[in-house]
Amino acid sequence: MSIETNGANVLGIGGTLSPRSTSELALRHCLAAAEELGARTRMITAAQLEMPMYQWGVADGCAAAQELLDAVRWADHVVISSPGYHGGMSGLLKNALDYLQELAEESSPYLDGKAVGCIVTAAGWQAGATVLGSLRDTIHALRGWATPLGVVVNSSVSPFAPDGSVIDPGLDAKLRLLAEQVAGFPVAARRSIAV
Ligand SMILES: Cc1cc2nc3c(=O)[nH]c(=O)nc-3n(C[C@H](O)[C@H](O)[C@H](O)COP(=O)(O)O)c2cc1C
8 A cells, every 4th residue: 555645744753872773773763664655754863852841931041952842843644753761752852852842832733733653662561661652641631632653662571683673564654654654644634723
């Protein structure tokens, strides 16, 4: 089946500061699949998410925050990838998402109208599943449309080769399907509804 992406802009956000971050590897694989479908992609990884703890209305002086906000404005759709840290997403990622408060007054606030694919990597399935649920709650609070598929990676049985490629065909298929659901989401669905 061919997917119509209409050259959508897809932004990837996530990963950790670990040298071989599995959440970043999974994100890269998903974005590469989105590109194969004709999407334009851009990625903001953990090193670019290192910013001061968010304080309401005080993002002007932070270059990393401005880069994130501009990238979200650019994006039609988003893929977010987090590690499971003590039953939740990483503090690094949550802090970055808190900065989206700076988009609250824009014509397309927060993640309004964007499909958002979620990936979670954790050292066990249970944490992956619970973190996926809470990450989706945050996406909904930010007015994003969490895709039907969410991808959980159990990093204790690494599905990645030394060069970072995905060696588990099941994970490859899931990340490709996630890319389809994100990149194929209609851009025309973007609406700004005052509530
Ligand atoms: C601070 C911290 C907390 C963690 N908490 C959990 C957890 O509650 N459950 C779990 O299964 N794995 C937990 N892990 C393991 C990570 O989720 C796992 O190593 C994941 O692959 C890390 O992502 P990365 O490879 O992108 O760095 C934790 C790791 C760290 C560093």
